Amino acid sequence: MKLGVEAALVDGLLVAGDVEVKDGRVVAVAVSSPGGRGIAVPGFVDLQVNGFGGVDFLDADVAGYRRAGEALLETGVTAYLPTLITSPEQQLLAAMREVPVGEARPRILGMHLEGPFLSPNRLGTHEASSRRDPDAALLERLLDAGPVRLMTLAPELAGAEQLIDRLLERGVAVSLGHSDATAAQANAAFDRGARSVTHLFNAMRPFLHRDPGIIGAALARDDVVVSVIVDGIHLAPETVLVAARAARGRLALVTDAITGAGVADGSYSLGNLDVHVSEGTVRGPDGVLAGSVLTMIEAVRNLHDLGVPIEDALEAATSTPARVLGDPELGRLDIGAPADIVVLNDRIEIERVFVGGEVRVAV
Numbered sequence: 001m002k003l004g005v006e007a008a009l010v011d012g013l014l015v016a017g018d019v020e021v022k023d024g025r026v027v028a029v030a031v032s033s034p035g036g037r038g039i040a041v042p043g044f045v046d047l048q049v050n051g052f053g054g055v056d057f058l059d060a061d062v063a064g065y066r067r068a069g070e071a072l073l074e075t076g077v078t079a080y081l082p083t084l085i086t087s088p089e090q091q092l093l094a095a096m097r098e099v100p101v102g103e104a105r106p107r108i109l110g111m112h113l114e115g116p117f118l119s120p121n122r123l124g125t126h127e128a129s130s131r132r133d134p135d136a137a138l139l140e141r142l143l144d145a146g147p148v149r150l151m152t153l154a155p156e157l158a159g160a161e162q163l164i165d166r167l168l169e170r171g172v173a174v175s176l177g178h179s180d181a182t183a184a185q186a187n188a189a190f191d192r193g194a195r196s197v198t199h200l201f202n203a204m205r206p207f208l209h210r211d212p213g214i215i216g217a218a219l220a221r222d223d224v225v226v227s228v229i230v231d232g233i234h235l236a237p238e239t240v241l242v243a244a245r246a247a248r249g250r251l252a253l254v255t256d257a258i259t260g261a262g263v264a265d266g267s268y269s270l271g272n273l274d275v276h277v278s279e280g281t282v283r284g285p286d287g288v289l290a291g292s293v294l295t296m297i298e299a300v301r302n303l304h305d306l307g308v309p310i311e312d313a314l315e316a317a318t319s320t321p322a323r324v325l326g327d328p329e330l331g332r333l334d335i336g337a338p339a340d341i342v343v344l345n346d347r348i349e350i351e352r353v354f355v356g357g358e359v360r361v362a363v
């Protein structure tokens with residue numbers, strides 16, 4: 001099957017011509033395409049989704065995952081990590097038992113546990129009563145409860161090194177976040193194998209000239225991916241551009257979306273917290289930002305609107321987040337790769353979404 005597009009983003013470069021798909025995989029690019037329309041790009045990979053389409057992943061069953069998945073597909077996401085914020089252990093364990101594995105569309109790559117081993121000083125909206133200092137036995141219980149793929153932790157906590165080692169041993173990627181770490185503490189964790197920072201700038205020690213913290217450490221290295229929430233609310237435009245320039249090729253867009261994303265303004269839950277969505281902003285009862293109602297396609301457009309080339313903005317939604325998970329098949333469009341593809345029009349709007357070569361959204 002040919003997609004009928006005029007070009008494709010192949011390993012970060014726009015290549016003229018159509019894309020041919022067979023048995024769920026891309027078999028040819030740059031195929032002659034008279035009358036082709038739109039651009040084929042890899043499906044989006046979102047590392048941080050708390051909920052979507054009216055569904056909260058802390059309290060979702062299989063039907064809920066299906067509903068959220070349909071809504072995510074509409075926004076171009078073909079693979080994601082359902083994300084659980086700091087919550088009571090029993091609630092986390094119960095939520096992880098509900099995660100569908102295998103044939104879900106979009107693909108569920110595993111869970112992102114954001115917490116509970118976070119800094120008490122940088123919790124944001126995370127529930128303080130459920131925060132924990134590093135606890136090896138608790139980590140094992142969490143890892144045994146479901147398919148954990150990524151964990152966000154604060155590396156400066158006593159015992160965090162052992163957690164990092166154990167997570168890597170079990171094939172779980174480590175991201176630093178909700179943290180008060182100094183640059184030295186962050187660098188030690190990166191040297192140990194942590195490979196990303198969760199929502200850079202938000203909920204961490206601020207960057208100061210003599211105390212650059214995690215932010216300075218991550219931006220100064222070339223082997224760390226930094227995720228950002230580009231919704232026009234979490235970060236000032238200049239802040240996004242600083243990250244985009246310093247971390248070119250290492251910037252990952254995440255939505256940090258909550259239940260209300262893809263639905264309407266109103267009141268929703270984020271774990272055990274009641275949050276209110278109004279004009280694109282999500283706040284908890286104390287007025288603190290509590291996730292977003294951002295979608296990946298909006299994040300791509302927002303980043304591009306700030307002056308970032310479209311190829312770079314798309315890379316930030318596809319191959320770069322995929323790199324955090326170390327899956328070479330994910331987030332790319334090339335011969336042999338799974339045909340997880342979004343077709344965009346020239347206004348960067350979604351026209352079609354394919355997962356494994358199967359059309360799932362057609363506008």
Ligand code: ZN
Nearest residue numbers: 114124199203
């Ligand atoms: Zn967070």
